[in-house]
Amino acid sequence: MRHRIYQVGRRLALLLLLTLLGGLLGATLVRLAPGYGVDERELDPRLSQQTIESIRASNRAHSSLLVYYARFLQGAAHGDFGDSQWLQRPIASLIRERLPVTLRSVLLGTLLAWLAALAAALAVSIFPNWALDLSSTVMSGILIALPVAVVAMLAVYIGAPVPVAIAAVLVPKLFRYVRNLLAHANAQPHVLAAQARGVGRPRILSHHIAPCVSPALLALVGVSLSMAFGAAIPIEALCDSPGIGQLAWQAALNRDLPLIMNLTLLTTLITVAANWLANFSNRRVM
Numbered sequence: 001m002r003h004r005i006y007q008v009g010r011r012l013a014l015l016l017l018l019t020l021l022g023g024l025l026g027a028t029l030v031r032l033a034p035g036y037g038v039d040e041r042e043l044d045p046r047l048s049q050q051t052i053e054s055i056r057a058s059n060r061a062h063s064s065l066l067v068y069y070a071r072f073l074q075g076a077a078h079g080d081f082g083d084s085q086w087l088q089r090p091i092a093s094l095i096r097e098r099l100p101v102t103l104r105s106v107l108l109g110t111l112l113a114w115l116a117a118l119a120a121a122l123a124v125s126i127f128p129n130w131a132l133d134l135s136s137t138v139m140s141g142i143l144i145a146l147p148v149a150v151v152a153m154l155a156v157y158i159g160a161p162v163p164v165a166i167a168a169v170l171v172p173k174l175f176r177y178v179r180n181l182l183a184h185a186n187a188q189p190h191v192l193a194a195q196a197r198g199v200g201r202p203r204i205l206s207h208h209i210a211p212c213v214s215p216a217l218l219a220l221v222g223v224s225l226s227m228a229f230g231a232a233i234p235i236e237a238l239c240d241s242p243g244i245g246q247l248a249w250q251a252a253l254n255r256d257l258p259l260i261m262n263l264t265l266l267t268t269l270i271t272v273a274a275n276w277l278a279n280f281s282n283r284r285v286m
Helices: 002-032 049-060 065-077 091-126 130-145 148-158 162-186 189-196 201-239 244-253 257-285
Strands: none
Touching: 002 065, 002 257, 065 257, 091 130, 091 162, 091 201, 091 244, 091 257, 130 162, 148 162, 148 201, 162 201, 189 201, 201 244, 201 257, 244 257
């Protein structure tokens, strides 16, 4: 019991460390990007000199990245994540408004992708046919070669919702992995023995193949969730969906360092947590 608590504590500490490093790296990239520190609001002739000096003082406060990051962590520990420079609103309220939209799109897109990938992989496995195998391989190869931005633009063109676009990004990757797992399981000696004894295909799938592939599939669930969340950022930006992806895109365009840092921390936390939960579930099953 003590060893298990130690393992969980170590994993949580690693999760926290990776999240903090992800936020620092994201802030560093923004800080070193061309044009950082240039505020187009200074060119507005309607603003007074006092307002312009206030804008410049706010930008100078972020000149030291390490100092700014330390102050940010100190405020975050007390529940204060700062205000958006671009929208002039608390960042916590912006995330609360947009995160449910992204989570719903990611979960629906991942579910659709898994259903399509499992159906296609099972069809190829149950009905072995060279034409079916060739067509599925060609289609998955075409989809996997399309960049996420192209898939998003196609979704805008045909009017497809965001979850469908996310599913289109995930399906070819999931299909190839699941098909290879099923092919490897079909070649196992106990499966061949069951086939030789005349055991029905549904029973072979449920009693012989499913126990072999379930640990790897559980691990793939976490990976697919992190991939879906990463794909949601450009898809939501191009499809004009009011989620975290659109907010991150607009924050990057407006060089909003506080907002970008919080979104980077959130993305890193979700990605690492999904992978950790997948590994934990995989070990429990095994």
